[in-house]
Amino acid sequence: MFFTYLRRELRRRRRAALVVASGLGLGIALVIVVSSVTAGMGRAQDRVLESLYGLGTDMTVTKAASPPGEGETVRRPRFEFDAKGDGGGQSQDVVMVQGFETLPASTVAKVGAQDGVADAVGGLSARVMKVDGRFGPGEARPGKPVQGGGADFGVDSYSVYGTDVAHQELGPLTTSRITSGRTFRAAETSAAVAVVDSAYAKEQGLAVGGKLTVSGTAYTVVGVATAESGDAAADVYLPLARAQALADAKDEVTTVYVRVTDSQRIAGVEAAIARNVPGTTVTTSADLADTVSGSLSTASGLAAGVGTWLSVVVLGAAFVVSGLLTSSAVGRRVREFGTLKALGWRSGRVTRQVVGESLVHGLIGGVLGIGVGLAGAWAVTAFGPTLTAELGGAPGGGARQVVGGPGGGGGPVRDAASRAVDVALTAPVSLMTIALAVGLAVAGGLVAGGFGGWRASRLRPADALRRVA
Structure with a gap:
């Protein structure tokens, strides 16, 4: 009824x-x-946050660069050439750590041992300044240096990121997808191999199987990676041990990438790391979210x-x-x-x-x-x-430096303070x-x-x- x-x-x-x-x-x-x-x-x-620090990263541990003390000088790139005779072709690379002060590699194990940490991986961010060219012929006099002539040099700058090839599940390389070749193998901890960003590969004419020379060592390009969103974290990815040797930073890292066991424990893990690993700065995904601005x-x-x-x-x-x-x-x-x-x-x-x-x-x-x-x-x-997110400058980020001045003079300009990421x-x-x-x-x-x-x-x-x- x-x-x-x-x-x-x-x-x-x-x-x-x-x-x-x-x-x-x-x-x-x-x-x-x-x-x-x-x-x-x-x-x-x-x-957007993944484009900064990688997939699965809940927080990062770094050490902020301290301002130089009284009487201290800031280390700057220095190039030295020996101009004898006509000078000939000259080329030199200077590799310097960028972004933050370095931390001992043992910091990774300390962070990983904290309660609530599922995984911790270290990485090293560096920048390569490459100068190559030649001196023009000058007047050679017995017992005296060459005088006169001229010089024609070009300056190139690109970012390098040292990746722990045995633990590639964390870190900036996870923000990119391998579109050609392969990624690193776990056994290639000290191999002369490289993965390059697709934009940089196109700019330099690099392909899988090609060679990239850094500080006199030829690295074989084993893979080309394309950023999933925004800019790539680095132009070139190298095994961590190789990047440390190039930057004269043996057993050092600039960033520790951390994944926690439970997202509800992020605040507790942050406090534990700050308490038990002194001298470090912990940045969580929530902190990064606060720095996002723009239309997004x-x-x-x-x-x-x-x-x-x-x-x-x-x-x-x-x-x-x-x-x-x-x-x-x-x-x-x-x-x-x-x-x-x-x-x-x-x-x-x-x-x-x-x-x-x-x-x-x-x-x-x-x-x-x-x-x-x-x-x-x-x-x-x-x-x-398509929305745009303005991101604060990120450690280990790959914002390229620009060389100012006609003919490449004027030296490098600092990394851009922010990055723009477009997201549909x-x-x-x-x-x-x-x-x-x-x-x-x-x-x-x-x-x-x-x-x-x-x-x-x-x-x-x-x-x-x-x-x-």
Whole structure:
């Protein structure tokens, strides 16, 4: 009897049911779109952070460079050439650690031993300054240096990152995908091999099997890597031992990349490292997130703030309107419900009938809302804008130095203070979001049914008899 009456009432009042369901559907669709866009913002921000420190990295341990003390001088690249006779071809590389002061390699083991740390990997960031060219012929006099002539030299600069080839699951190399050749093998801890970034390989005409000479040693290019988003972490990746030897930093690292056992323990692990490994600076993914600015940060703030509140307001309004419409519909059915009570229906049965109808309205609204919400999320993914994230300068980052001055003079300019990463906006819809939509649909139906059921339970058979008269 319940379902028969329910089916007849829904068929008779199709228009009223569609209005109530549409209101609920609109609110549910907005919740789905906002939730999906917010999830997409979070995913985009994760990609941005991964472009800085690599996939799976929860925090990094470094040692900030201290300002030079009184009387100390800053080490700068120095090139020395012996211009005898016509000078001939001259070439020299200077490899220097960049970004931070170095830490003892033993720091990696200390960090890895802390409670809550799943893995810790060290890396060394360096920069190669390469000067090559030739002196022009000058006047040679017995017992005196060559005078006159001239010089024609070019200056090149590129970043090098020393990778622990036995533990490649952490670190900046994980931000890139091998598109040609292969990555390092675990046995190549001291091999003269290199993986180069695709942009740098194109610029220098390098390919798999080619040779890259650094400080007189020829390194075989075994792979070409392409950054998944933004700039690559380095132009050239070398085995850690090789990079340490080139930079005169044996058994030293600039950064320790840390993965924790549980994301809920990040704060505790950070405190433990700061306490037990003195002289270091710990930077978590949350700290990095605070440095992200640009359109991604702005859009993320709007989605999390304005979007969330807007969806809550619209959904709340939809619940209230559907409740009022249901209550109003019950008011127009006084004669019907009064007659049913006169025929023996109890108040509880009338109330259940009204709640059942409202629950079906809510489920219909849920179906409509899920459909519209999925369409909206698809539209955002298909036609959404590309957002830009401005990142603070990152240790080990590969922002290239620029050589100023005509003819390569003027020396290197410091690394750019920030990096811009472009990320396409997506709106992924999770099963949790769908479950939330279904829950809201049921809740909306119950709210509307509560309004109408309360009013229906107050009706008396005498009311129906007066309407008939």
